[in-house]
Amino acid sequence: MRITSRRGAYRVLTVAAALALPLALVPAAAQADPAPNVTQKKLIDSITAPAVKKHLQALQTIADANGGNRAAGTSGHAASRDYVVGKLKKAGYTVTVQPFDFAYFEEKSTALMERTSPNPRVFTPTPPDGSTTGEFATMTYSGSGEVTGTLQNVDLVLPPGPTPSSSNSGCEAADFAGFTAGNIALLQRGTCDFVVKARNAQAAGAAAAIIFNEGQPGRTDTLLGNLGEPVSIPVLGTSFAVGQELASATSVVHLKTDTVSEIRTTHNVIADSKWGDPNKVVMSGAHLDSVPAGPGINDDGSGSAATLAVAEALGKVPTRNKLRFAWWSAEELGLLGSIHYVETLPAADLAKIKLYLNYDMIGSPNYAFKIYDGDDSDAEGAPAGPPGSDEIEKLFEKYFDTLRQGHNGTDFDGRSDYGPFIETGIPAGGLFTGAEGIKTAEEAALFGGTAGEPYDPCYHQACDTIVNISDKALALNTGAIATATVVYGFTSDLPGPDTRAAATTKRAATSTGADLQGRSKG
Structure with missing residues (x-):
């Protein structure tokens, strides 16, 4: 226009x-x-x-x-x-208060992520209000908890070149063959929904999951991800650089998330x-x-x-x-x-x-x-x-x-x-x-x-x-x-055709999907 x-x-x-x-x-x-x-x-x-x-x-x-x-x-x-x-x-x-159930999420305080060995360092968090973007962020619908564990790489794509091919890390249960229960799963963005990766990690016994960005052009920044539905383990998103750093050696990581993630009821208000x-x-x-x-x-x-x-x-x-x-x-x-x-x-x-x-x-x-x-x-x-x-x-x-x-x-x-x-x-x-x-x-x-x-x-x-x-x-x-x-x-002349058949296509909720990096709107 x-x-x-x-x-x-x-x-x-x-x-x-x-x-x-x-x-x-x-x-x-x-x-x-x-x-x-x-x-x-x-x-x-x-x-x-x-x-x-x-x-x-x-x-x-x-x-x-x-x-x-x-x-x-x-x-x-x-x-x-x-x-x-x-x-x-x-x-x-005439007022109708229309109830519906939904997955509620709230990050009550800023998350913590630090590598305790080797080469200890504290990573910069993205605060709950999103006012700044750090090196990592709590994924929407992450579980709450405090975990210290060994990172275990899960089917990562980290070639020496600057442009890795698309990853399907964690998209299949088979990706977790040999995974040690109690470890923290290190996963990479790509191919399937974030929640699939998180639930597969949870099923394999992971105490928490870290999903880093894919590394392709436009997909290197801190991953502000949305799981779309509650999971019980802590799930963090990071930049590609942080993920690559963590994957380069066997690391022990301490992390903490403070969230509320559950099913609640809310209401639309409709007035005729x-x-x-x-x-x-x-x-x-x-x-x-x-x-x-x-x-x-x-x-x-x-x-x-x-x-x-x-x-x-x-x-x-x-x-x-x-x-x-x-x-x-x-x-x-x-x-x-x-x-x-x-x-x-x-x-x-x-x-x-x-x-x-x-x-x-x-x-x-x-x-x-x-x-x-x-x-x-x-x-x-x-x-x-x-x-x-x-x-x-x-x-x-x-x-x-x-x-x-x-x-x-x-x-x-x-x-x-x-x-x-x-x-x-x-x-x-x-x-x-x-x-x-x-x-x-x-x-x-x-x-x-x-x-x-x-x-x-x-x-x-x-x-x-x-x-x-x-x-x-x-x-x-x-x-x-x-x-x-x-x-x-x-007016007696409303826009559009006089008759219109109702479409049957249903809109899938936009809060899911491997490519959804947090919902913002206009």
């Missing part, structure tokens, strides 16, 4: 002031069907940034009272869920308006869970709070189409809540969802105004969304163009909760202000801020608090969310 020019500075930070021209965005069909006794513009103008900030402060207060986070499966998420449910019921919605055509559902969503490392006020309190403010304003407004809002759980562990919802919804009900709008991180402090590239106009990265996604993109583009605010595109790369919807053929779109990615010089010229720095320097960290929010980005994006919801709530 092209980057539009920035034609003027925008300084007003309330949605009401920002939306001087929102009706210019509304299709003729939508303008012909205003809510009784209130214009669509007044509806949009009634949704203000202070209302969103009030919800953000509530989420911050919840995190503060619950160990500093709102992660799925914790008291902080349960309190966030209850807060949202209470607001929705008061606004007049009492108005509108039940066969034409306009759905919007954001994820309510944070990572365990912090309160998640930008990621994704920002999307959750803005979606809640929009829902509150429209709860008692008779729209043409049915409005549905969702607050997903366990997104941070691989879109688990939205996957569960899509996979368990009957095909006939899934076909009634005419579009899905996703809002994940809309207030990044070093923001860019990014719109999901529904038509793949940049011809790079992920392909276009399902038919109708291009129309959603154009509506958001028109919103920012009307305000003379630059914008650019972002791929449907599967990193957020639109993923399960586009895989079923549902048109989708949404907004994003950037995560751990680095702002380009071109973007700094377009949006301001600092080139060469992350869009959100507190991404997945304890500092993702109420102060980690750009008021301007939050206000403008809230206006865009309000505009899209109102437009699609009233």
